Amino acid sequence: MGFDIHSELPKLLWLGIGTAAFLAVIGLLLVLVDHGPKSRRDWWQAACFLSPAGLLLLVGLIYPVVRTTVLSFRDRAGAEWVGPSNYTWMFTQPEILLVLRNTLLWVLFTPALATTIGLVYAVLVDRSRYEAVAKSLLFMPMAISFVGASIIWKFVYEYRPAETDQIGLLNQIVVWLGGRPQQWLLDQPLNTLLLIVVLIWIQAGFAMVVQSAAIKAVPDEIIEAARIDGANGWQQFWRVTLPMIWPTVTVVLITISVQTLKVFDIVRTMTGGQFTTSVIANEMYNQAFRYGEIGRGSALAVFLFVLVVPLVLVQVRKIRRTREAQ
Amino acid sequence: MTHAPMTSPVARVRRRLSGRTASAAAIVIAVVWTVPTAGLLVSSLRPEEQIKTTGWWSFFTDPTMTLRNYDEVLFGRPSSGQLASYFVNSFVIAVPTMVFVVTLAALAAYALAWTRFPGRDWLFVGIFALQIVPLQMSLVPLLRLFSEGVAIGGVEVMPPWDLQGAFQFTTVWLAHTVFGLPLGIFLMHNFVAQLPHSLVEAARADGAGHGVIFRRVVLPLIVPALVSLAIFQFLWVWNDLLVALIFAGGNVEVAPLTVRLAEMAGTRGDEWQRLTAGAFVSMIVPLIVFFSLQRYFVRGLLAGSMKG
Numbered sequence: 001m002g003f004d005i006h007s008e009l010p011k012l013l014w015l016g017i018g019t020a021a022f023l024a025v026i027g028l029l030l031v032l033v034d035h036g037p038k039s040r041r042d043w044w045q046a047a048c049f050l051s052p053a054g055l056l057l058l059v060g061l062i063y064p065v066v067r068t069t070v071l072s073f074r075d076r077a078g079a080e081w082v083g084p085s086n087y088t089w090m091f092t093q094p095e096i097l098l099v100l101r102n103t104l105l106w107v108l109f110t111p112a113l114a115t116t117i118g119l120v121y122a123v124l125v126d127r128s129r130y131e132a133v134a135k136s137l138l139f140m141p142m143a144i145s146f147v148g149a150s151i152i153w154k155f156v157y158e159y160r161p162a163e164t165d166q167i168g169l170l171n172q173i174v175v176w177l178g179g180r181p182q183q184w185l186l187d188q189p190l191n192t193l194l195l196i197v198v199l200i201w202i203q204a205g206f207a208m209v210v211q212s213a214a215i216k217a218v219p220d221e222i223i224e225a226a227r228i229d230g231a232n233g234w235q236q237f238w239r240v241t242l243p244m245i246w247p248t249v250t251v252v253l254i255t256i257s258v259q260t261l262k263v264f265d266i267v268r269t270m271t272g273g274q275f276t277t278s279v280i281a282n283e284m285y286n287q288a289f290r291y292g293e294i295g296r297g298s299a300l301a302v303f304l305f306v307l308v309v310p311l312v313l314v315q316v317r318k319i320r321r322t323r324e325a326q
Numbered sequence: 327m328t329h330a331p332m333t334s335p336v337a338r339v340r341r342r343l344s345g346r347t348a349s350a351a352a353i354v355i356a357v358v359w360t361v362p363t364a365g366l367l368v369s370s371l372r373p374e375e376q377i378k379t380t381g382w383w384s385f386f387t388d389p390t391m392t393l394r395n396y397d398e399v400l401f402g403r404p405s406s407g408q409l410a411s412y413f414v415n416s417f418v419i420a421v422p423t424m425v426f427v428v429t430l431a432a433l434a435a436y437a438l439a440w441t442r443f444p445g446r447d448w449l450f451v452g453i454f455a456l457q458i459v460p461l462q463m464s465l466v467p468l469l470r471l472f473s474e475g476v477a478i479g480g481v482e483v484m485p486p487w488d489l490q491g492a493f494q495f496t497t498v499w500l501a502h503t504v505f506g507l508p509l510g511i512f513l514m515h516n517f518v519a520q521l522p523h524s525l526v527e528a529a530r531a532d533g534a535g536h537g538v539i540f541r542r543v544v545l546p547l548i549v550p551a552l553v554s555l556a557i558f559q560f561l562w563v564w565n566d567l568l569v570a571l572i573f574a575g576g577n578v579e580v581a582p583l584t585v586r587l588a589e590m591a592g593t594r595g596d597e598w599q600r601l602t603a604g605a606f607v608s609m610i611v612p613l614i615v616f617f618s619l620q621r622y623f624v625r626g627l628l629a630g631s632m633k634g
Contacts, residue, residue, distance in 0.1 A: 008414045011579075014492040015418045018499065019425050026429055034535030042441050045536045049437035050449075053430040053507050059471070060504030061456055064464030071466065117355065124352040136620065137356045140363070143616035143623070144609045145565035147584040151591055151605040152362045155369065155598065165380045167598070169365055172381050201359065209624060262460050265567040269588045281568075284462050289572060294466055301462035312458040 026052075065305075072298035086299035096283065102192050103279045106263060109193070111256040114200045115249060118207025122215055123237065135212065139205035146202065146265035153198045154270050157184040188276040195277060198266050203259065207252045214248035215241060247321075254315045261307055280304050370395055370602035377598045395603035407590060407600050408578060409607050416582040416608075418495055419570065420563040423502040427559045428552055430503070431510030432518070436540050438511070439519040440526055450515065456508040465572050468504070472497050472573075494580045501573045502563050510555055517551040518544060554625045561612055561623075583608040 033048045075082045090096050118138070125134040141149055158168030162181055166172040171181035185191045218241055226240045242249075264281035267273055273282045280300055288297025369382040371391045376384075399407040438450050475486040489496060521544065529539045563569075567584045574580040576589055587604050590597070616623055 008411060010492040011414055011418045011495070014495060015422060018496070019422045022422070022426060023429070026433070030537040030541055033537040041535075043443045046437045046441035046443045046446075049433045049441070049536070049540075053434040053511060056430070056500070056504050057453065057456060057507055060468055060500070061459055061464050061508070064467035065459055067467035068463050121352060121355050124348050124355075128349075128352075134352065134356060136617075138359050139624070140613070140616065141359070143561065143612040145567070145584050145612070147565075147567055147588050147591075148605045148609045151587065151601050152366045154591060155366055155602065156362050158598075165384075167378065167381050169362070169381070169383075172383070201362075204359070258458075262462070265584075265588070268567065269591050272592050281460075281462060285568070285571075288466050298466060301460065301465075304460050305463050308458055308460055 068298045068301055071294055072302045074295050074298075076293045076295050078294045082295065086295045087303075089296060090299055090303065095278075098276050099278045099280060099283045102189075102277065103261065105189065105192050106196055106199070106260050106279060107257055109196050110199050110203065110260040111253045113196075114203040114256050115207045115211075115252050117200065117204045118209075118252070119211045119249065121204070122208045122212035123241075126212065126215055135208065138208050141202045142205045146198075147269050149198055149202055150266050150269035153194075153201070154185075157194060159183045185271055185277075186275050191271065191275055192277050195266055195270055198270070199260060199263060203256050207256065210252050211245060211248055214245040218244050251315065254311050258308055258311050258315075261304060261311075280307075366602050366605060369598065370606050372599075374599040377602065378596075395599045396607070399600045399603045400607060404578070406597075407586070407604055409583060409586065409604055411578050412581060412583045412586045413607060415495075415574075415578075415580055416564055416584075416611075418492075419498050419502065419574070419580075419582050420560050422495075422499050423506065423563050424556050424560045426499065426503040427506035427510045428556050431507060431514045431555065432545070432548065432552065433540070434507075434511045435514030435518045436536070436544055438515055439521075440539075440544075441536060453508055453511050457512060459508075461505060461568060464504075465568075468501060469572055491579060494574070494577075498570065498573045498580065501569055502566070505569065506559050506562070510559065513555055514548070514551060517548055521547060550622070553619075554622045557615060557619055557622050561615060564611060 029048055033045050036044060071078050072086055073081060073083060090100075121134075121138055125131050128134065155167075156169045157171075158166075159171055159181055160166050160168070162175075166175055166181055168181075170184065174181055184194050222240060222244070223236055226236050231239060262281050263279055264285065267277055267279050267282045268285070271277045273279075273286065278286070281304065284297050284300040284304065286297075287293040287300060365382045368385050369377050371393070372382065372385055373390055373392050373394065376388075376390065380388075400410040400413070402408065434453075438446060438453075471484075472487045475482060476484040487497060525543060525547075526539060529543050534542075564582075565584065566582075567588055570582045570585050571588075574582065574585065576585055578586075583604075587601070587608055590604060591601060
């Protein structure tokens with residue numbers, strides 16, 4: 001049995017009905033909102049505008065955050081209080097400690113390398129003839145899914161026995177250089193580093209675009225002044241450009257760090273978390289949705305939250321300070 | 327690395343000399359960033375036996391092209407992917423979610439920016455703060471809400487959602503909408519709040535209510551922002567794996583492309599003729615959006631890089 005268009009029709013029908021019904025309700029709301037009682041009009045008009053989104057956020061985010069925090073102190077089914085034992089489990093179990101170590105590796109390497117590569121590339125192609133094309137090459141991976149990117153790189157790392165032709169580019173390069181092909185994704189910690197390459201490949205484009213905009217915002221006169229003072233290109237970059245765009249660089253670093261902490265798709269697609277490549281988000285998924293360990297899964301989620309909060313607070317302060325400086 | 331603007335003739339000569347190393351470095355980076363994708367694209371067009379036995383680079387000495395892989399992975403037997411159905415699912419998940427988030431976000435942002443009520447600023451700060459909540463924090467309770475319903479003190483307030491067939495999309499829509507709203511409202515607010523005061527005040531002085539002002543005055547002015555948010559939201563949902571995995575499951579009735587591909591990469595990791603073609607099927611829509619709407623795309627993505 002192949003593809004049958006008839007089995008797809010109900011989906012498209014529901015898509016049409018759902019969207020149309022939603023828009024009809026909102027349209028009606030916009031008309032009715034002006035025909036209500038005249039007293040406290042602003043207040044209840046605001047309520048009409050805000051309540052759909054507010055209700056969704058209340059039920060879908062605020063309640064769940066509280067609930068997950070509560071569940072992290074309960075047993076596997078979420079029925080009995082168990083105190084902090086899910087957290088002690090997390091910080092004593094050797095497998096989970098490895099998961100935490102892997103997450104640390106991700107956070108140590110990805111933001112720094114993606115930001116550096118993005119910055120170097122932005123400087124290199126700045127004001128060159130092919131700048132637009134060059135930039136879209138690096139930025140393209142941002143458009144595709146992490147799953148797609150993972151398949152692209154899984155193919156690069158593919159292994160065939162030494163007697164046969166290699167089909168993965170990495171092993172072929174090793175063979176060309178006279179080495180023996182390897183099963184890259186089996187040995188830790190190298191496999192985690194190779195997965196990190198995928199996220200760097202995705203995020204460097206983001207880092208490049210943001211930092212490139214910052215470089216272009218540096219006034220020409222300042223660079224010119226440095227040049228007249230005898231600074232060469234290298235010195236101009238280190239002494240003038242970099243200090244001036246430093247606030248942007250840190251914002252990029254933090255943004256990518258937050259993304260990196262939550263990495264899930266790459267690990268899931270490339271190794272499924274096997275061969276000691278798992279990370280917090282993947283382990284949370286496994287515990288909560290595959291092993292039915294609701295308490296442990298919730299504890300991992302809370303820990304992830306706790307890791308993200310300080311980064312975002314720094315970020316918010318940074319953004320506010322740049323706004324004030326402008 | 328010497329790439330500050332230099333205009334004098336001497337500087338130009340110096341620049342050309344060092345420019346060569348710079349160009350070489352830029353080309354190396356560009357190649358590393360492009361070749362893996364190109365390799366996958368080339369492979370997806372080669373016959374199965376060739377993909378599995380020789381490297382894609384031998385395509386250039388022995389070019390044999392076929393669209394069989396695409397035909398099989400899209401329309402073939404269920405075991406070979408059946409991606410056409412999943413492709414439809416991806417659309418059916420992404421399009422309504424996009425409409426819901428953009429509409430609700432614009433409404434909420436308008437109220438937060440232009441109506442006056444006590445606690446408004448606190449509400450805005452609260453919604454802003456919700457952006458930082460990782461998805462993982464809300465998955466378990468939200469899923470339970472759908473599967474078990476709500477009972478307060480033994481009284482069933484909401485029955486469990488036992489949806490069948492195409493109706494199963496509803497939970498996925500709701501989940502994605504919830505996760506898209508905090509950022510959506512924040513982005514829209516930045517835009518709506520910047521509209522000139524005089525515009526809204528003039529309409530108010532004419533006796534127009536907020537419904538009319540929103541429809542006739544504000545909506546036409548915020549179209550570019552709506553487009554940016556719509557693109558970002560569409561791509562985010564199209565490319566998402568985690569939310570779909572949990573709220574749609576792996577079923578061909580609702581699961582999107584990403585879920586199916588991740589599953590194929592795990593269970594059929596050696597069937598490269600399917601994985602290469604399949605990966606491209608999933609990438610084609612984002613790539614079209616990327617190349618045709620790059621300006622909006624960059625704006626939306628940059629603004630949305632902090633999302634859940």
